[in-house]
Amino acid sequence: AQSVTQLGSHVSVSEGALVLLRCNYSSSVPPYLFWYVQYPNQGLQLLLKYTTGATLVKGINGFEAEFKKSETSFHLTKPSAHMSDAAEYFCAVSGSSNFGNEKLTFGTGTRLTIIP
Amino acid sequence: EAGVVQSPRYKIIEKKQPVAFWCNPISGHNTLYWYLQNLGQGPELLIRYENEEAVDDSQLPKDRFSAERLKGVDSTLKIQPAELGDSAVYLCASSLSMTGTQYFGPGTRLLVL
Numbered sequence: 001a002q003s004v005t006q007l008g009s010h011v012s013v014s015e016g017a018l019v020l021l022r023c024n025y026s027s028s029v030p031p032y033l034f035w036y037v038q039y040p041n042q043g044l045q046l047l048l049k050y051t052t053g054a055t056l057v058k059g060i061n062g063f064e065a066e067f068k069k070s071e072t073s074f075h076l077t078k079p080s081a082h083m084s085d086a087a088e089y090f091c092a093v094s095g096s097s098n099f100g101n102e103k104l105t106f107g108t109g110t111r112l113t114i115i116p
Numbered sequence: 117e118a119g120v121v122q123s124p125r126y127k128i129i130e131k132k133q134p135v136a137f138w139c140n141p142i143s144g145h146n147t148l149y150w151y152l153q154n155l156g157q158g159p160e161l162l163i164r165y166e167n168e169e170a171v172d173d174s175q176l177p178k179d180r181f182s183a184e185r186l187k188g189v190d191s192t193l194k195i196q197p198a199e200l201g202d203s204a205v206y207l208c209a210s211s212l213s214m215t216g217t218q219y220f221g222p223g224t225r226l227l228v229l
Contacts, residue, residue, distance in 0.1 A: 041225075042223075043220035043221050043222045044159070044207070044209075045220070046217060094216065102164075103149070103172060104159070104218060106158025106160070108158050
């Protein structure tokens, strides 16, 4: 069984400030971890994913996340927020069998607001 | 390359009426997923196909929901009859075996009155 907890349903940061979105997971098997972004009335777009290997993963739009097994965390960061980063962010986990072609279990999402 | 295509984008129906959603996955993607996203929540899997075979439909409410994926390409999700609680966004995703990365379509937003 797998689950994801996203701390903070709403996060507000000033433009140019650090973005930190928190994600903790639970998995009985080695996990694959994902961050997706969803803009209003659109589908989910993959930001980055962790499968194996390097624990610091870089994604699109300047985002990165670090897999910390000991803390069961996969927090998303961006050094400098931009107005275009305002969106809903979802952390997700899947099992690593079948090359990850399993269902994704999502967190409840974090709405990021950027303050001008 | 074209992304996952879904239609319609929006649908408004009265309760007890039937409704169907269509999904065309990314070309060559053999795994197809239907997810349900309620307002303010993350998506939840309804059904997963490997080619034509439904390999995980444990979360599909089979009394009113059905799905098919003919020829292992396009897929249709149907609700009959619809209930007020079915109002949500229905997302389709596809992935290529050996990568595990799921690509999502824009979704169909259903409103049941």
